[in-house]
Amino acid sequence: MANDFQSAVGEVARFLQSEALVAVARGTHQNKKHTLVLDCALVDRSTTFRILFRVNSRRDADDFRRGVGFSRAPSAGSSLSYKGHRLYVDTINPRSWRDSPSPIDIGVVYPLDSLDADSGSVCVDDLKRRGATKIFLVTWTDNFDLTWVTSYDPYWITYDAEDEDPAYHQRVKDVTAEQGLSHHPKVPAYASREDTRYLVRHYCDRCRMSRLARLNKPYPGIRNLHDAQMGEYEATCLKCGCVALDNYNWYGQS
Numbered sequence: 430m431a432n433d434f435q436s437a438v439g440e441v442a443r444f445l446q447s448e449a450l451v452a453v454a455r456g457t458h459q460n461k462k463h464t465l466v467l468d469c470a471l472v473d474r475s476t477t478f479r480i481l482f483r484v485n486s487r488r489d490a491d492d493f494r495r496g497v498g499f500s501r502a503p504s505a506g507s508s509l510s511y512k513g514h515r516l517y518v519d520t521i522n523p524r525s526w527r528d529s530p531s532p533i534d535i536g537v538v539y540p541l542d543s544l545d546a547d548s549g550s551v552c553v554d555d556l557k558r559r560g561a562t563k564i565f566l567v568t569w570t571d572n573f574d575l576t577w578v579t580s581y582d583p584y585w586i587t588y589d590a591e592d593e594d595p596a597y598h599q600r601v602k603d604v605t606a607e608q609g610l611s612h613h614p615k616v617p618a619y620a621s622r623e624d625t626r627y628l629v630r631h632y633c634d635r636c637r638m639s640r641l642a643r644l645n646k647p648y649p650g651i652r653n654l655h656d657a658q659m660g661e662y663e664a665t666c667l668k669c670g671c672v673a674l675d676n677y678n679w680y681g682q683s
C-alpha cells in the first residue's frame with residue numbers, strides 16, 4: 430500500500446488515540462511531513478493546545494514559518510496563534526530552552542536528522558519534562574541511524590511523495606541511497622558547525638584546494654546537482670567565503 434497522504438493522516442490519528450508518547454514521521458515528503466502531523470494533531474478545536482516546535486536552527490525556523498504562512502517566527506518564550514492553538518518555536522540547542530514554555534501538550538522535533546542518541550534523548554526528555562503527552566519526531570531525509578529512537582517504542586508514520594510527485598519522490602530516494610548512513614560525515618573544524626544537509630565539496634579557486642562549501646539549498650544528490658541550471662546552486666567556501674556557481678565541478682558531501 431502506498432504511504433500517501435490519506436494513509437499518513439490515518440496513522441497520525443491512530444497515534445493520537447493511542448497511549449504512545451512518541452511517533453516518528455518519515456518518508457520522502459521532506460517539506461510536508463511536519464505540517465501534516467501538525468495539522469492532524471490540531472484538528473481538535475475543543476481545547477487550546479500548547480505546541481512546542483523544535484527546529485534545528487533559526488534557518489529551519491524561517492522555512493517552517495513560511496511553510497505555515499507566518500510573516501515572522503515567534504520570539505523565544507512567546508507564541509503565535511496557529512489554527513486556534515498556541516505555537517512556540519525553539520531549537521534543538523539546549524541553550525535556547527531557557528525561555529521555552531512549560532507545560533506544553535505537544536512537542537514536534539524537525540528535522541530529526543541532526544540528533545544522535547545523546548542529543549536526541551536530551552531533547553525528547555526535555556519535552557517529556559515539559560509535560561508533552563504527544564511528541565512527533567520528524568525526519569528530513571531517511572538516511573541516518575534511527576536506532577536510538579526505538580527505545581521510546583514509537584509509532585511509525587510514513588508520508589511519501591510518490592503519488593503526488595513521482596519524480597521528486599525518486600530524487601529523494603536517490604539521495605537517501607547515495608548518502609547511505611553517512612549522517613555525520615567527518616568534517617574538518619572549519620565546517621563542523623554547519624548543517625550537514627547543506628554541505629558540498631568543491632575546488633575553491635581562491636583557496637586553490639578542495640574545500641567544503643555551504644549550498645544555498647539542501648544537497649540534492651550528485652546527479653541532480655550536476656544536472657541543475659547554472660546559478661540555481663551557489664556554494665560558499667566555508668574557509669574563505671568565496672562564492673562559486675560551477676555546480677558541474679562539485680563532488681559529493683564528504
Ligand SMILES: [Zn+2]
Nearest residue numbers: 633636666669
Ligand atoms: Zn575558499
